[in-house]
């Protein structure tokens with residue numbers, strides 16, 4: 100991976116048939132000595148329905164060349180702030196609220212997939228555990244530092260009126276988009292794959308796709324404090340509503356084992 104500016108300069112030269120040579124100085128070593136990752140799990144115990152769970156999460160690993168401020172320090176920081184907000188305000192929560200900060204996302208959602216397999220269902224067999232029936236939903240954040248603009252329904256149209264009601268108080272903060280579309284590549288898919296309601300929020304793209312994503316420019320300078328605070332407030336409200344909603348969240352049909 101190189102930054103877009105470096106790549107573009109090479110590409111322009113190639114287009115003009117100018118000879119391009121690149122000299123790389125790599126001092127790297129690969130090790131198979133320690134291949135374990137670790138998920139970070141925490142929770143605020145619920146009240147009347149404490150055996151039922153609402154989960155939030157983000158991946159905690161990053162690429163090596165930057166510090167991973169936007170991918171995915173931003174998402175992890177927002178989700179930790181959501182827990183802090185709920186805890187600090189001492190809001191009554193019927194259901195238990197649990198956070199998962201996943202490892203190994205960049206190698207293939209390994210952390211969240213392992214957690215889902217251990218706790219909820221193995222997507223290969225679709226044998227579900229007792230916990231599967233008690234997870235109301237999972238909310239993920241992993242598209243950089245931009246503020247929240249809405250949510251992807253992952254094909255679960257029964258969630259549309261639910262999100263419409265939850266997000267209505269945030270229209271003046273620019274949160275209004277609700278799309279039936281699927282968004283791929285992030286940890287909510289591990290839950291979605293076994294029939295659990297898993298969602299990712301729509302965010303302002305900022306310079307995520309063009310500058311910081313997986314590049315050595317993924318540094319603290321590109322984390323926008325005001326946007327992260329907006330995202331924290333929106334998700335804290337969503338989690339509060341999910342934890343206290345009389346019913347569990349509506350689900351799509353349980354997928355069949357392949």
Ligand SMILES: [Zn+2]
Pocket residue numbers: 158170171204241
């Ligand atoms: Zn990411």
